[in-house]
């Protein structure tokens with residue numbers, strides 16, 4: 253299959269662009285797969301109403317069948333066509349954060365193919381903010397399932413070339429809308445249990461959500477166990493429903509990822525530990541703040557052959573470029589990627605969640 257990459261710049265929108273949009277939206281509606289930009293990461297879209305089209309997402313990505321998909325909508329009146337028994341707080345959250353990087357887990361309407369939710373009775377719903385995503389969904393006039401547009405296990409794509417790298421020859425269309433602003437996937441909030449639980453941290457923090465819901469919002473590990481969750485011997489049962497996708501190895505580049513702690517303790521030892529003449533010889537990449545770049549350079553730590561990608565703006569800036577840095581370093585044959593940690597609050601929660609998963613890759617033990 254030939255993959256067409258279409259530049260979808262909103263500036264200079266003309267009849268030709270409109271015609272392209274209509275062609276692509278028509279193909280999506282008929283069951284073809286279309287990759288498109290969102291404000292978080294690029295999505296791989298399919299018509300949520302067509303079971304075969306939903307199945308092709310799993311096949312093309314190599315995605316485990318038990319990992320449910322997020323339904324993307326453009327307008328609030330679509331919500332009741334995919335979900336039911338919607339709690340008031342879902343509408344409050346919509347008022348404050350939609351369109352934006354928030355996914356809500358709600359009860360699924362039976363009309364939505366159960367394959368969308370990998371057989372669960374719930375459904376994940378999100379209203380993406382990116383204008384191209386919105387235009388596409390509006391034009392197709394359907395609910396659109398869209399996982400991140402990467403092959404399963406690879407870092408999520410935040411640039412159109414990342415999508416092409418994984419999907420060339422596998423899907424007919426990639427809409428290129430430039431780099432994704434946020435760079436990590438949406439916050440997933442489960443509203444179907446007794447408590448509100450963030451199943452996947454994203455740009456919107458539990459504190460921000462909690463203020464609007466006027467209820468505590470927990471991360472899976474921070475939630476106190478209630479009596480009903482204790483077994484007969486009084487121990488807490490671990491039964492908080494989690495996003496099934498979070499159990500899989502994710503976000504992993506080929507290179508070994510090493511985290512440099514925020515307090516800068518032990519950086520030298522970590523860097524030196526990769527110096528011993530391994531085979532192939534270590535090629536190092538650094539994904540660090542500009543300040544850290546300046547100090548490592550002045551200490552003579554960064555060698556001429558090392559690759560450095562430096563960001564500014566703390567965890568927000570770090571999130572935007574993380575997956576791009578992984579792919580750039582992989583393409584350059586880097587063997588060790590050093591990434592500076594960020595404090596685990598606000599945007600730092602999502603950044604550290606993705607980074608820790610990438611570093612948990614145990615393919616290549618340290619020499």
Ligand code: TXA
Nearest residue numbers: 292295320321374375376399400437438495496497498
């Ligand atoms: O930012 C995003 O959310 C991106 C863009 C494209 O919108 N999409 C995305 O989709 O990250 P995906 O498929 O890569 O991740 C969806 C996550 C997985 O961890 C999945 O297990 C969880 O959401 N999920 C989906 N439906 C669920 C459900 N019914 N219950 C619990 N978790 C669910």
Ligand code: MG
Nearest residue numbers: 399400408437
């Ligand atoms: Mg994904």
